[in-house]
Amino acid sequence: MTDKPTAPPIPLTVLGAGAMGTALVRAWLAAGHPVTVWNRTPARAEALAAEGATVARTAAEAVSANRLVIACLLDDASVGAALAGVDLTGRDLVNLTTGTPADGRTRAAWATARGARFLDGGIMAVPPMIGDADSGGYVFYSGSSALFAEHRDTLAVPAGTRYVGEDPGFAALHDVALLSAMTGMFAGVSHAFALIRREDVAPKDFAPLLADWLTAMAPAVHLTAEQLERGDYSHGVVSNLAMQVAGNATLLRTAEEQGVSAELLTPYTGLMERWLAEGHGEEDGTGVVELLEVGRNPR
Structure with a gap:
């Protein structure tokens, strides 16, 4: 829910x-909140003073100024370094630094041991989207539900809020899962543009076709989710794995003809071939998910 x-x-x-x-x-x-800011490179923080922020000389000074503390640093190690030796007793620490699920869980235990409540966050936006209610940007939050409930309205000022559970690793898990899907999509986009690059096809004319096609295919994630929850990868199949693998040969041959490396495609097509070889030709390609699980137990 967005608040x-x-x-x-x-x-x-x-x-x-x-x-x-x-x-x-x-x-x-802009929303009228008094903000104290600290940055390891002081000049960046000083630039915000003219806009009304109070600049702290040290992280400890910044933390002592307010109960609600937002960390948005380079990485998890930076959070630990900035807050080393800082008294967090009674503070509400919201960590919007990009990290892994394990980072979130470890940092939550670290903060709790120092007397703070903790929320981890995963920002699904880029800086220009922050503060723009119509941008669609939002932040995943996980950890203390009491902290989230108390500060939800404040946290919703820069971007929408989506609370995903008490497990402090879940915000990063959702964040990275979506970013991983995006990375795979961009890999496909790069391959598609490479295929047309040497031909008399203008990229700007091809782009709308590509965007529309990806949009049309996106709802397939719902079928994948249903198949995973059912444990039945043959449910609702439109084009079975055997047909998909056969079709992949055309994709790879076209890449060769166009002088384009297939290295962005072959990891996935190889997994599809492995699942097919295990006897799942009448299923969808959802079984690839199982192949990606380290130490999996085949069905």
């Missing part, structure tokens, strides 16, 4: 004034 802020502005601290941190600070300032 809209309704509560009066409260003061908060932001650790990190990079591109994303700066965008967050500006969004909260």
Whole structure:
């Protein structure tokens, strides 16, 4: 669920004034929240002073200024380094630094041991989307449900909020899962443009066709989800795996003819061939998910 802020502005601290941190600070300032900001490189934080932010000299000073503390730093190690030795007792630490599920769980235990409540976050937006209610950007949150409920309206100021559970690793898990899917999509997009590059096909004319096709195919994720939950990969199959693998030969041969490397395709087509070889030709390609699980137990 995406929430809209309704509560009066409260003061908060932001650790990190990079591109994303700066965008967050500006969004909260614009909404009337008093913001204390700290950055390891002081000049970046000082630039926000003219916009109304209070600049702290140290991370400890910034944390002591407010109960709600937002961390948006380079990586998990940066969070640990910035807050080393800082008293977190009674603080609400919301970590919007990109990390892994294990980072989130470990950092949650670390914060709790130091007397703080903890939320981890995964930002599904780029800086220009922050503070724009119509951008579609949002942030996954996981960890303390009480912390989220108390600060939900404040957290919803820069971008929409989606709480995904008490497990502090779930925000990063959702974030990275979506980003991984995006990476795979961009790999396919790169391959598609490479195929047409040497031909009399204008990329700008091809782009709308590609975008429309990807949009039309996207709903297939719902069938994949249903098949996984049923444990029945033959449910609702339109084009079975045997047909898909046969069709892959044309994709690979076309790449060869066009002088294009198939290295973005072959990892996936190879997995499809393996699942087919295990006797799943009448199923969909969903079984590839099982092949990706390390130490899997074949059905």
